[in-house]
Amino acid sequence: KKSAFSSLPLPPGPPALPLIGNLHQSPKTHPWFQFHTWSQSYGPILHLNMAGQSVIVLSTNKTSHDLLAKQGATFSDRPHFVVAHELALQGMHMLLRPYDQRFKLHQKLESPVLSEKAAKAYLPIQDLESKQLLLDLLTPPSNPLINPHDAIERMTASIIYTLFYSHRVHTASDPILLQAHLVNHEFDQLAQVGKYLVDSFPLLNHLPPFLAPWKSEAASHWQKQRALHVGNLDRGLESKSWNVTKQMQQSVDSMSDIIMPADELALNIGIMADAALDASTETMMWFVVACLTEGHRGWVAKAQKDIDAVVGRSRLPSFEDRPALPYINAVVEELLRWRPAGAAGVPHFTKVESSYEGYRIPANSVVIPNHWSITREEAVFGPNVEDFVPERWLGEELPTIGFGYGRRICPGRHVARNSLWIAVVRLLWAYDIQPELNKQGEPVKVDTKGTDGLVTKPLPFKARFVPRGDWVKEIVRRDCDTWKVDHLQTLDEIAASVFR
Numbered sequence: 001k002k003s004a005f006s007s008l009p010l011p012p013g014p015p016a017l018p019l020i021g022n023l024h025q026s027p028k029t030h031p032w033f034q035f036h037t038w039s040q041s042y043g044p045i046l047h048l049n050m051a052g053q054s055v056i057v058l059s060t061n062k063t064s065h066d067l068l069a070k071q072g073a074t075f076s077d078r079p080h081f082v083v084a085h086e087l088a089l090q091g092m093h094m095l096l097r098p099y100d101q102r103f104k105l106h107q108k109l110e111s112p113v114l115s116e117k118a119a120k121a122y123l124p125i126q127d128l129e130s131k132q133l134l135l136d137l138l139t140p141p142s143n144p145l146i147n148p149h150d151a152i153e154r155m156t157a158s159i160i161y162t163l164f165y166s167h168r169v170h171t172a173s174d175p176i177l178l179q180a181h182l183v184n185h186e187f188d189q190l191a192q193v194g195k196y197l198v199d200s201f202p203l204l205n206h207l208p209p210f211l212a213p214w215k216s217e218a219a220s221h222w223q224k225q226r227a228l229h230v231g232n233l234d235r236g237l238e239s240k241s242w243n244v245t246k247q248m249q250q251s252v253d254s255m256s257d258i259i260m261p262a263d264e265l266a267l268n269i270g271i272m273a274d275a276a277l278d279a280s281t282e283t284m285m286w287f288v289v290a291c292l293t294e295g296h297r298g299w300v301a302k303a304q305k306d307i308d309a310v311v312g313r314s315r316l317p318s319f320e321d322r323p324a325l326p327y328i329n330a331v332v333e334e335l336l337r338w339r340p341a342g343a344a345g346v347p348h349f350t351k352v353e354s355s356y357e358g359y360r361i362p363a364n365s366v367v368i369p370n371h372w373s374i375t376r377e378e379a380v381f382g383p384n385v386e387d388f389v390p391e392r393w394l395g396e397e398l399p400t401i402g403f404g405y406g407r408r409i410c411p412g413r414h415v416a417r418n419s420l421w422i423a424v425v426r427l428l429w430a431y432d433i434q435p436e437l438n439k440q441g442e443p444v445k446v447d448t449k450g451t452d453g454l455v456t457k458p459l460p461f462k463a464r465f466v467p468r469g470d471w472v473k474e475i476v477r478r479d480c481d482t483w484k485v486d487h488l489q490t491l492d493e494i495a496a497s498v499f500r
């Protein structure tokens with residue numbers, strides 16, 4: 001039967017072969033670069049045929065917003081992963097859940113704890129952990145070269161685990177953090193597109209277990225996910241203080257018509273924590289890379305001049321300084337643009353056929369908002385899009401980007417922006433971040449391409465965090481040792497200010 005849109009052409013794209021379509025041209029790694037190149041020939045909306053699977057790639061903020069946000073009722077689903085999601089996560093992964101009633105229920109539970117208002121109440125935790133970051137990077141006496149990853153990850157993990165479970169993370173080898181890494185690594189393996197035939201042919205899943213080896217792999221993975229997230233849920237519920245776990249459990253208890261097993265709530269909170277951790281850590285790592293590779297353009301010096309004028313050299317910068325430091329906001333926005341941690345976004349999916357700008361969008365298409373292209377649109381962001389230029393954010397208002405679109409937009413974006421702002425302003429206030437030098441005394445080249453994957457990470461590198469003066473050392477030693485602070489009391493104060 002002909003549909004209303006069957007006479008419309010598909011969006012343009014590279015020429016496809018019979019049966020396999022564009023599969024032979026499909027990039028093996030870093031797909032966002034090839035998508036970007038194609039968009040330059042075929043335009044802001046392109047169609048790929050991956051062996052029969054329609055993939056729509058959106059390359060501008062406008063097309064992404066028009067489809068994923070304005071037509072949110074139809075473009076908010078996710079592609080189907082039989083092994084990684086349905087089997088290994090029992091269908092409970094927040095990022096992968098289909099757009100259905102149960103998803104909406106989880107979103108309803110999440111939204112009060114991640115709202116802009118809640119995020120504002122969490123500032124004392126971000127204040128605390130960013131102080132500790134400064135102390136952790138003050139590496140007496142000889143300022144050795146370090147890879148800052150551990151110190152940055154400790155900070156982001158501790159912000160999230162304190163808020164979610166009342167658990168402060170003291171070092172990057174905290175056992176819970178290490179367990180999360182192991183589980184996530186195994187999950188990434190399971191989720192690799194194309195690894196399991198059953199992902200393309202779900203009917204195979206009806207085979208008996210001895211013919212379907214993925215079933216036992218998935219079952220064993222589920223036990224690990226469950227142990228991690230239920231363990232954390234229990235820790236949260238047992239804590240003396242308020243935390244997000246308790247808040248969400250209380251919401252569940254107050255909904256008399258809802259039955260939600262502990263592992264389902266635990267998975268929602270735990271996956272939220274995972275999503276928070278990687279993206280925030282790696283965005284901060286890209287900040288350090290930006291200082292090393294793009295600082296010569298003058299933005300670091302300009303930011304430090306502003307900070308010196310507003311904050312001075314006798315105290316730390318704080319959230320109260322934010323209105324007086326618009327340039328630091330611009331640095332954060334430019335960071336999210338220059339290296340969007342989710343370079344190809346997270347794929348959406350549409351179950352129904354529709355049309356856009358005279359093109360037919362087939363039912364069951366995967367829809368990718370390619371942040372890499374979206375952040376490089378010169379018509380929106382001006383020239384020299386490969387350069388780190390915060391000034392572009394100081395003129396007329398630009399679209400904020402990097403957190404996806406529509407009903408699946410990152411719910412953690414308010415919390416994330418606040419974490420980035422305070423860490424960025426404090427690092428700039430405290431340190432000159434200098435590159436490693438080779439034997440000839442030249443800076444060692446730092447990679448700016450990053451890894452493949454849902455979250456793009458800079459390749460390992462080393463840097464020197466040189467205090468900008470003795471005043472930094474004094475203030476950091478005096479104010480940034482946070483281990484004696486009663487974070488449980490801080491959490492109770494947070495609760496009192498927003499949730500009671």
Ligand code: HEM
Nearest residue numbers: 095275276279280283342346403404405408409410412416
């Ligand atoms: C700089 C840091 C972050 C970046 C760049 C980022 C980016 C993203 C992106 C691109 C998506 C997909 C949106 C879409 O499908 O259109 C997403 C989803 C999500 N993010 Fe974030 N995120 C960050 C931090 C956080 C934080 C701090 C939290 C929680 C506290 C969080 C929780 C989530 C969750 C739960 C989803 C799944 C939403 C859904 O599928 O409906 N993220 N994030």
